[in-house]
Amino acid sequence: MASSIYDIQQYTKAVFIVLAVIIAGLSFYVTHNLVNSLSIEEKARMEIWANATRELVSMPDGCDLTFVQEVISENTTIPVVLADTSFRVLSYRNLEKDDYTEAELTAIARSFAAARKSIVVTMDDGEKQYICYGNSLLLKKLAYFPIVQFMVVALYLILVVLVLLAMKRAEQNKVWVGLSKETAHQLGTPISSMLAWTEILKTKYPDDKMMFEMEKDVNRLRTIAERFSQIGSKTEFELVEINQLITKSLTYIRTRISKKVNIEFCSGSTYYVMINIPLFEWVIENLCKNAVDAMNGEGGITIYIGDKESNVFIDITDTGKGISKKNIKKVFNPGFTTKKRGWGLGLSLAHRIIEEYHKGKIYVKHSEINKGTTFRIELKKV
DSSP states (O other): OOOOHHHHHHHHHHHHHHHHHHHHHHHHHHHHHHHHHHHHHHHHHHHHHHHHHHHHHHSOTTSOOHHHHHHHHTOOSSOEEEEOTTOOEEEEESOSOSOOOHHHHHHHHHHHHHHSOOEEEEOTTSOEEEEEEOOOHHHHHHHHHHHHHHHHHHHHHHHHHHHHHHHHHHHHHHHHHHHHHHHHHHHHHHHHHHHHHHHHHHHHSTTOHHHHHHHHHHHHHHHHHHHHHHTTSOOOOEEEEHHHHHHHHHHHHHTTSOTTEEEEEEESSOOEEEEOHHHHHHHHHHHHHHHHHHTTTOEEEEEEEEEETTEEEEEEEEOSSOOOHHHHTTTTSTTOOOSSSSOSOHHHHHHIIIIIISOOEEEEEEEETTTEEEEEEEEEOO
16 A cells, blocks of 8 residues: 555654764764874873973983974974972963963863873972873864764754655645645536526526525535635735625625524724635635534624734634634644544635735634634734
8 A cells, every 4th residue: 555645754754863863873973982082192192292201301411302302392282281299380382372370370280180180200309290281172173073063963854854844835735726626626517507507497486585595505606616726826816895895704604504693793993905805705704614613503703803003803703612722723734623524624724825825814812611712813904
């Protein structure tokens, strides 16, 4: 059986994450070994430097000191401090600057000694001196390398997740558009036939009011098919008085829902917005039908239009069963539903129509269990 696109995406995501972890693990392992090797090498170099220092001190007058001095002067990278037993600094090399106070040098010597075991040099007179050394600049930089690697791997994972999300979104868009176009196409032929039969029945029963109601419903089906056909197409907008449009939609809805549901509509003023009429009517009808379902066909729906700064907002409030807090963020996800029937596509389509096509916002403003829910739509005011 062929795997679904979602299974493939999950598998791809898991593969990328595993690869990232393997790359990070190998990189950390190699870096750790490199740092350890350099640290051992620097310790060996300091042992040679300490032996050269001992030789320099113990060699009798008149001996050729060239080789010993070359060994000592070859250390140009490892910071080193020569101190006595009380950590009074006798000499130093390769520190960050040339001039230090005695207290600063003592503090540096103590910090070097605390970080690693100092090398003891015993002089001819039995006096002991300590060679305290720190990490070279290269070793210090390598110490930060794992952090850089971690950031690179994290960035890689973020990019992978973003790419996979984009792929998923693109696939969903293709499914939505394909499903919508096919639905509109399949509805087209029977709706045309129904319109023709309605005209025939009207001529046969011209005084029957049911014929006109039937015509309204068939025309409504044609409008729904038109809405489906517009999904994925270039959306056409026009300047509309939103109050009048919602009043028209509610007039149709009131005749198709339970008489036990009371719908109230009020507005702070008259507002104009740029919208696509068929798609926006779809959103209003869907929210109202969801509200009726949430109230089990009995209760009240209040629709209020107002404005805030440059936006017009539409609040649709019901007295239904409410939405739990854990589900508020899921209500616009495709396929999410708490009803026994339905595909869970209505609110997802409403979200797509408002936010992607109209560049507005739709969200759950407030919800309380067994008290009701308020959905808010925000659109740019003209």
